[in-house]
Amino acid sequence: MSNPPDTIDLQVEFTGGLEMLFSDQRKHRISLPSKTPDGQPSNVAFLIHWLCENLMKDPRRDMFVLEGSVY
Template identity: 45%
Template sequence: MTSEPEKINITVEFSGGLELLFSNQHHHKVTIPSHQQKTDEKSNTTQGPRTTIRDLVTYLCDEVMKDPRRDLFVLDGTVRPGILVLINDTDWELEGEDAYEIKEGDAVLFVSTLHGG
């Protein structure tokens, strides 16, 4: 039995030069599934775990990022060092980093702290 997952709406912002990787847009409204889908041996799709920041980063790279330089945003499957991540104005290190479970209305800000010179 396949069921459509519930969707949640969040705001994603990029700053410090990261917006260049995302069509030069600072602000994005994103609608994502509230839970990941999983399929068992009988080809039944069921609701999996809640969507996390890790899932959001994958979604952003696959669906929102138009620039081919993915490695400027992601390294080894997570946000690259030198990028500050704020979840609802709180450092993601206080929220569980990429394991944070995204909720309706969350605001996620990615800020590059790396500067050329």
């Protein structure tokens, strides 16, 4: 049995004005860790958190995520 990869390669795309929160770039290729810091498999909630922490340069996170949910 082989080990799962350490990362998951994804392309994310932002439209409807969200691209302004991500350096005015619509498409991004990312390598998401395949596991969360606590060892669980990555999921959409972790993807959103990762995007905010690692890709979003704009400080207005409340325009993307509000109370833990995507706007």
